[in-house]
Amino acid sequence: MLFMLMIFSSISYGDVNYCPEVRMLGKKIDFSDTERKLFCGDPSSHAWKYIPPYQAEQFLRGMLQSRGYLSPKFEVKEDVLIVRKGRKSNVKSIRVISDNAGLGKKIRKDVRRLYRKRVLNTGMLNSIEAEAQAQLRRRGYPCGKVKSQVNVLNDTVALILDPKVKHRFGEITREQITGLHENALLRFYPMTEDQRFNGDLLSLTEKRLVRAEVVQATYFLENCSEDGKKFSLEQKFITGPPRTLRYGAGASTEAGPFVRARWANNREGKMASLLAATAELSLRVQSLNLTSDFFPWTEKPRQSFFTQFELIRESQFDYEQSLARLRPQFKWTKDFHQHGTTWIVGPAVESGKFKSQAESVTRNFSTGLLEGSFLRTAHQYELFDVHPQDGNQLGVTLSYRHPALGFARSLTRLDTTFVQLGSLTNSGRGAIVGGFRLKAGTAFIRKLDDLNKLPPEVKFFGGGSDDLRGYLLRTLPDNNGAGALTRVIGKFELRQTHFFHQKVEAFAFHDSGYFGEESFSLTSRLWYSPGVGLRWLSPIGLIQGYWARALSISPTEDSGNFYFAGLGGTF
Numbered sequence: 001m002l003f004m005l006m007i008f009s010s011i012s013y014g015d016v017n018y019c020p021e022v023r024m025l026g027k028k029i030d031f032s033d034t035e036r037k038l039f040c041g042d043p044s045s046h047a048w049k050y051i052p053p054y055q056a057e058q059f060l061r062g063m064l065q066s067r068g069y070l071s072p073k074f075e076v077k078e079d080v081l082i083v084r085k086g087r088k089s090n091v092k093s094i095r096v097i098s099d100n101a102g103l104g105k106k107i108r109k110d111v112r113r114l115y116r117k118r119v120l121n122t123g124m125l126n127s128i129e130a131e132a133q134a135q136l137r138r139r140g141y142p143c144g145k146v147k148s149q150v151n152v153l154n155d156t157v158a159l160i161l162d163p164k165v166k167h168r169f170g171e172i173t174r175e176q177i178t179g180l181h182e183n184a185l186l187r188f189y190p191m192t193e194d195q196r197f198n199g200d201l202l203s204l205t206e207k208r209l210v211r212a213e214v215v216q217a218t219y220f221l222e223n224c225s226e227d228g229k230k231f232s233l234e235q236k237f238i239t240g241p242p243r244t245l246r247y248g249a250g251a252s253t254e255a256g257p258f259v260r261a262r263w264a265n266n267r268e269g270k271m272a273s274l275l276a277a278t279a280e281l282s283l284r285v286q287s288l289n290l291t292s293d294f295f296p297w298t299e300k301p302r303q304s305f306f307t308q309f310e311l312i313r314e315s316q317f318d319y320e321q322s323l324a325r326l327r328p329q330f331k332w333t334k335d336f337h338q339h340g341t342t343w344i345v346g347p348a349v350e351s352g353k354f355k356s357q358a359e360s361v362t363r364n365f366s367t368g369l370l371e372g373s374f375l376r377t378a379h380q381y382e383l384f385d386v387h388p389q390d391g392n393q394l395g396v397t398l399s400y401r402h403p404a405l406g407f408a409r410s411l412t413r414l415d416t417t418f419v420q421l422g423s424l425t426n427s428g429r430g431a432i433v434g435g436f437r438l439k440a441g442t443a444f445i446r447k448l449d450d451l452n453k454l455p456p457e458v459k460f461f462g463g464g465s466d467d468l469r470g471y472l473l474r475t476l477p478d479n480n481g482a483g484a485l486t487r488v489i490g491k492f493e494l495r496q497t498h499f500f501h502q503k504v505e506a507f508a509f510h511d512s513g514y515f516g517e518e519s520f521s522l523t524s525r526l527w528y529s530p531g532v533g534l535r536w537l538s539p540i541g542l543i544q545g546y547w548a549r550a551l552s553i554s555p556t557e558d559s560g561n562f563y564f565a566g567l568g569g570t571f
Contacts, residue, residue, distance in 0.1 A: 022056060024083040035063055039081075053081045068119040070152045089120040089155045094128070098161035107135045107161065114426060120155055132159050137199030140166040143228035164228025167197045173234045177215075177267075184272045185214065186301040190335040190379055197231075204383055212274075213266040216240025242267035248540060252566025254465055254473050258282030271295035273304070284473060286313045293331070306331035306344055314456070316474045318481030321456045323352035329371065340382065342375045348399075354455050356481030365455050368405035373397045381421065386537045387505070387570075389433045389497065392420045401458070409448070413458055415441035419571070430498025430505075435571055437491040439467075444519045451482040451517055459483030460515065462527065465569025468511045470529025470548030470562045477515040477523075486522055489513035493571050495535075505535040507546075509571075526553045529562065541567055 016028045019040035039056040042048040051059075057074045064072045064085050073084040094112045098104035115128050129146050136144035144163040151158070169191050176182065188208040191201045202220050209218050217238040224231050247261040264276040274293040280286070290309040297303055308327040314320060329346025351366040374396045381391025395417045401407035419437040426432075443458055451459070461483055463471035468489060477484050495507035512528035533546025543566070550559035 021051070021053070021079065022060070022081045022083065024085060026085060029064075029067065029085070031063065035059075039063075053079070056081050062122075066121050066123060068121045068124075070120065070150070089152065091115050091118050091120045091124070091128075091157060092155040093157070095156060095158045096132075096161060097158060098163065100161070100163055103139065103163060104161055106139070107132055107159075110135055111159070115157075116426075118426070120150070120157070125150065125157065128157060128159070132161065134199060136161065136163055137197070140168075140196040140198070142167055142197050142199065142222055142231055143224035164224075165231075167231040169193055169195055169197055169201075170232065172220075173232070175234075175236050177237055177239055179270065180267065180272055181270045181298050183298050183301045184270060184295070185209065187295075187333060188212065188214070190340055195337070200379065200383060202233075204379055207383065207385070213244050213264065214272050239267075250541075250567035252465070252568055253564050254566065255285070255568070256283035269295075271298065271301065284315055287311065302334060303330070303332040305329075306346075316456075316461075316481070317472055318357045318475055319354060319456050319483075321352060321354040323350060323455075323457060325350040327371065335379075338380075339376055339378045341377075343373070345372045347371070350457070352455060352457070356452050356456075356483075358480035358482055359452050363453065363455070365407070367401050367407040369399050369401045369407070370405075371397070371399045381419075386542060387535065388421055389431070389495075390421055390423060392418070394418045399458075408453070409445050411443055411445045411454075411458055413441070413443040415439075415460075424494075427496055428498065429502075430496055433495045433497060435491075435493040435495070437489075437493075437571060439489040439491075439513075440487065442486040442520050445485070448485075451479075451485070454483070456481075456483060459485060460487040462487065462489060462513050462515065465544075465564050468513050468527060468529060469509060469531055469546060469564070469569075470511065470550040471527065471559075476513070476527055477517070477525075479517070482517070484515035484517055485519050486516035487513060488522060491571065495571075499534070503537045505537070506532070507535065507571075508532045509546075509548075511548075524554045528552070531562075533564075542569065543567055544569055 016024045018024065018031070018036060022039055037048065038059045039051060041051045053076045060083060061072055068088040068090070069085040070089050071086045073086065075082050094108060094115065096104040096108040111128060111131050114131060115124065118124055125148055129148050132146045133144070136146065141163040143165065144161065147160040149158040149160070150156070171193055188205060190204050191198065206218050209215050215237045219236055221234040221236065222231070223234070243263070243265045245263050247259070249257070249259045251257045258281060260278070260280045262276065262278045264274065266272070266274055268275050273295050274291065276291045278289040288311045292307045293304050295301060295304045306329050310323070310325045312323045325348060327346065327348045329344050329348070331342065331344045333340065333342045348369050348371050350369065353362055353364045355362045376394045378391035378393065381388045381393050397415045399413045401411045403410065417437070417439050419435065421433060421435045423431045424434045441460055443460070448454070461474040462468040462476035464473035468476060489511070490513070491509065491511045493507055493509040495505050497505050499506040508531070510528065510530045512526060514522040514526060516522040529548040529550050531546050531548030533544055535542060535544040545565040548562045550562050551557070
């Protein structure tokens, strides 16, 4: 028995000899080859062949503290450095010290939620300070300072806040871009001069300008007086060329191989108007889109004439459609305190032909229509680069066709989408994000005797990587491509961010939907699909793969396993 205990002790708590000169007590820690050379030496290098114990101690102390061992002990015996790394520290408590008790309480709540129980190391301490600084900036204190202290005995972090003075944005001194009117870029700013400062809105401004490719890069210079009572902003631009050409290729199990190309002039004229052409070719969809977003008014930089010409050909599983559409419409945007809005209103003309799987007859149509769309996006939702994790978005589209405009019957189509995302709790180095998306719409038409007589453009379909996951693209309802006049789809998702890697997410979902072949009416049949998958937020876009089970009730039906892999798709 004594012999077995001695073996167990040597395995669990025995010495780890990284080299003859360094011995660590307790469980082994994996160091990289470069790290080992720093404290053990490098026989191939004359300068690093021998590392004195005091120098090895300094290197090891930093390496251990970066891993959460904040109080290592060192001693030298017979020219061997003995290391007792001690216990690993986690953040047990976060205190905030501030003269502004109310502000300190709010920041403590947010920081504690993000960092409690995380490994307490030097990198984590920097992250806690940075988050507290960001919280100050979100609440109007651009000149505030944050310092931290750590009590290694009880793993408590104390944040010392010096918020200084609350400020408004004030007038921003902008670098002038040659050839542009001074008001040309005002449509990209989510804040006003008299609005309370919020550091996130500076980041959002930068993202909007870069995403629109109006400039190659931009940044703000902040100037604070020593006492924080004076504050000013200056903005610089790296303009880059006004014209861009982007192209790429990819593939998915849904669309097969595809190629995309886009040419754009992003600074046309003195108000930085947009001219763009986009082409896409895949097995399912081939399209050409010509866009002009023309800003004619220097005193109204958020209003424009928005014109689109589209050529689309679809070869879906259950129907085929070819469509030409022209949209000469009016567009304007406005930002509020926590969200931005976009309205587009005007006429449209479309012409095409189609046929469903149920009928071999090809039908033609040509009509005018009136359209309007509204998009409301929370600033927090818009801040994310690839895949939003917080905030909400609401989209509404309304169109009206009438016999006087060339359509066979009077038809009003309403389509809405709402998404809400939010962080539920921390998990490892990431977070558990919960999401809900609702897609609902109906097409109102009287006395319709045959759904197949309506073009797919005015009807609703389901299935696909950005719709009802678990079903083939645009194959629901199950009526051979006749489509639906009404639909309601609900999508629920839980995702784990930073899943083994910063750019990888794991997710589980449950999508479900009802369809109806009459206006404002749904059948009792429910299609639903639970599933799990992985996403990679790659430099070339969202790459994901998932497994789902295609199920339905009334009648009960199990359509089996469904797999998706490739570029594209969204929650």
